[in-house]
Amino acid sequence: MFKRILIANRGEIAMRLIRCCREMEIDTVLAYSEADKDSLPVQFATYPVCIGPAKASESYLQQDLLIDVARKMECEAIHPGYGFLSENADFAEKCEQNGIIFIGPSADIIRKMGNKQAARTLMKQNQVPVAPGSDGAVQTLAEAEAVADKIGYPVLVKAAAGGGGRGMRKAFSKEELKSAYETAKAEALSAFGDDEMYLEKLILKPHHIEFQILGDSFGNIIHLGERDCSIQRRNQKMMEESPSKVLSSELRKEMGEAAVRAAKAAGYYSAGTVEFVLDQEKHFYFIEMNTRIQVEHPVTEMVSNVDLVKEQIRVAAGLRLNATQADIVLTGHAIECRINAESPERGFAPTPGTIEFLHLPGGNGVRIETAMYQGYTISPYYDSMVAKIIVHAESRLDAIRKMRVALEEVMVQGIDNNAFFQYLILYHPDYIRGNYDTSFLEEHMGELLEWHKAGVKGER
């Protein structure tokens, strides 16, 4: 096992990693920016090293600097967390070249899954369903139109190199396709320097269902069930749960097997996530594979009793997976709420500032992941997610109730946050019934914001 690893991240995930390393008796070097000098991870890391100014591009994204610090501090591995360099193939490659283990899959795998069109082709070859679309790149508008006629509207025009919604346009008719194709292509060229485009059937109101994967370097791959991440605002996940209420056990089995096939096709190892959309008729389609530990990983940890970060580190150190597929027993129901320093009433604008009073929930089946403390100043430089509250209970309804109680306890004075907004979601009849897809927040936003404003509690 590693003696020392470098943590190339901040906030709650840095705390998660440091705690896990301490439990495994691994020393941590925390590479932090000047803006984070008063942060909790700096207090708890074995060796905190300030690597640069607040701007991520001058600190957390400084690949060579991070590798340099890792070498000088005699770290055997780097854990990138999520975001920042976690899915950067070049960084993973540089680590490899410098004899440092990148805790994640190889640069090759990251690259392979990074090209959406290539990943799509690989999946098709391995009987993992993908949304109907072009068989490869489409070179011209005429070609795009032909494909769209074949698969039927609406369609999605996508850049192979795309990500974060850029280089992507919807078209509901032939008329719309022309401008969609042209603007997406132009955007892809300017954003990624690569205008390879392809077409996909646009799934309306899909469910976002993802499967957690664990693999080792001996070719063992298992899945740990799914997470339903359909509660999203502008493609940003807000609340996740496991198991999903929309999956039958047959469908769960089928999708889980497809996820394992997908991971095997990629020669995958480490922790990873296979994302699917599920349409209204319960057809599922591969979307992409995330090659990092995800924000919402605790949801899976709660139902599976597997420490994903620990397994990820063990596998990176060359060990075999601790569990086989048969060992994985999922029990109860887990929900996660992401607490963001943002103001729902002001369009979810970030609200950096100093926390004047802090009380977070606790008790039976309540897990908190955060780097906040009373007196801490939330920096305007980084992500507004400041805490994750995860609950685990016997049934979905029990978990919903437990989460309500937990959210009622959240007191973060000094900054606005979205805890009350999340609380309201838990009282929405459609959420309670499990009758929601990725369009839920958009469709009910007006209603929820009205409740928020009025301070009412929904249907109770």
Added chain:
Amino acid sequence: MFKRILIANRGEIAMRLIRCCREMEIDTVLAYSEADKDSLPVQFATYPVCIGPAKASESYLQQDLLIDVARKMECEAIHPGYGFLSENADFAEKCEQNGIIFIGPSADIIRKMGNKQAARTLMKQNQVPVAPGSDGAVQTLAEAEAVADKIGYPVLVKAAAGGGGRGMRKAFSKEELKSAYETAKAEALSAFGDDEMYLEKLILKPHHIEFQILGDSFGNIIHLGERDCSIQRRNQKMMEESPSKVLSSELRKEMGEAAVRAAKAAGYYSAGTVEFVLDQEKHFYFIEMNTRIQVEHPVTEMVSNVDLVKEQIRVAAGLRLNATQADIVLTGHAIECRINAESPERGFAPTPGTIEFLHLPGGNGVRIETAMYQGYTISPYYDSMVAKIIVHAESRLDAIRKMRVALEEVMVQGIDNNAFFQYLILYHPDYIRGNYDTSFLEEHMGELLEWHKAGVKGER
């Protein structure tokens, strides 16, 4: 199910009960003393009612007042928590007489188990091993001497009505027995108004092993495994774990069955605990049955995945137990540390005062039970236990490491506490090897206090 219950307690257990009730959608009336007006439970209860001044005898122990408030606030039941009135048969009886459900067993059962000598006789009748001793009360010194000669020294002279160490004396020889018998008898008379005495073999350096019991009013009784509570300072538990390292699975089964027999013999229902001592030769003897929810109940909750408080409330409402013995699967290992506002360096003297900075651990497998917050003033009127930290991990060693990490994170500025002392225990070679009994703290106190003073970390 109940619509509203009265919480007749304070601090962390009040929070535990309030959270559980909220999850069950039961309203709570919190009866609190004036000294607790700024406490967290007052903030979270549905209806906080101040019932009297700080002194427990004028508030938390005011039986008639509590029942009066419960009636006026239309509570169907009273949850007494632990301590205070939780094992007071008269109070349970008054509740019954006033049509209020006492959440716990009946007054009869409490009374039956409260007389140590009667409980002992009941156990013997039901093949539950008790320590060798007198067959009933001993009336004279001569009789005591005869019994002691038969069972062999050392012996324990005990008052039938005794408790908390009063009315109890050790005797290692016939010479010592005379004064032991006489002083214990006199003490019992003055303390309990009852000088019925009996004799028991004194078990030297025993393990304190207790089994968690759940029973319903339909006669179903199950056990949820044991807790090893041998880390004690002056008969006060400090750290508990489950499972116990000293039990083989055969012995666990045997003791579990004895515990169920014990509970059945008492006609028990509700949550309860059967306490045993285990001697150096692995013989176990019934000591007493606790008829309340205990401080250390979370340890069992973590390994059994059963919410004991919820089951206790369900059973009190007349429902059947949710689980049969076969449903109970114990997984992993759990440890609890009691964080006390006390100064190990000053003889564990209580340290009431204001919490100037507070940070408590979190993350995967870490559970916090507390009513503390930053700015809260710990009252000198009540128990010095201010938090419980419970961890759950795959193996005992994993749990020990997780607890170390958790304790390292504890920051309670403004008052001294025992977190560092607990931390040191976790580094003691004998603790790590599971080589400890109730004499552990006494034997190693000097060593631990020296480490504490030096601020060293044990064997790392």
Added chain:
Amino acid sequence: MNIQDVYALLDRFEASAMTELSLEMEGMKVSCSKFNGEAVTYTNAGTQSVSGQNRPDNTRIEKNTVPQNQNTQTKADSQEQNASLLEIKAPIVGTFYRSAAPDQEPFVQVGDTVKKGDVVGMIEAMKMMNEIAAPFDGVITSIAAENEKLVSFGEVLMLGESQ
């Protein structure tokens, strides 16, 4: 920052050679001045926000779910603020009655003059009626407790002003 801190601050000011001091902090404002270490006058515009500072105020969520709680707290707190008012507090938890029987007149009304020892209400606790006596000579200026409702120990029942 709580009222104890303010007291400590004022004590320091008092003991010092300072003649003027004003401080704004954490929602609290205080200003004071003195001549030759003699008379101290101060206006305190923010006791409430001060004493609440280190206590968890109910959040928005809390406000919605536990209105009774919130109200009770606020009521009690707001009256503790004004030290110039005289208070009649509940000596025991129980049901408060403004009159001796439902069909009778209330013991007192707002505006009534009371003498120390006059009965101003009753609290029924554990089936016993407890008379509440005015602890001052003065005029009742407001009645905070509701008839036939449970009042907490120490809860302010009425306010008055001395004459």
Added chain:
Amino acid sequence: MNIQDVYALLDRFEASAMTELSLEMEGMKVSCSKFNGEAVTYTNAGTQSVSGQNRPDNTRIEKNTVPQNQNTQTKADSQEQNASLLEIKAPIVGTFYRSAAPDQEPFVQVGDTVKKGDVVGMIEAMKMMNEIAAPFDGVITSIAAENEKLVSFGEVLMLGESQ
């Protein structure tokens, strides 16, 4: 910024020759005055220690397990406190060298006089050597960074005094 800081400030004021003081900082405003003494302009030398007030200090446990951390923190803090000293800080994270090569003399020693722009050390980062130039004319009064050890971005390497 908490009330203890305010007390400390007032004590300083009291002990000083100041007759008036006003300070606005971190949402706190204070002003005070006293008679006697001569006017002195007050400069705020304590920002750092004040802002550290709301940060979790390492506890005893923490101190034992993470001594490196604690030391680094303390070192940085204590030196940032004293505003009258001039600081030479690391412009990049990397290995600090006091001399151009192991067998050569250090660029500077304590007591040396430096001119702005003089090389006082080097930091090797990503296989590049970066010369550290003195940002002032003055005398080196102490050298905080250890030779051939990693220094953090912004870490104080040396202190000096202007002449």
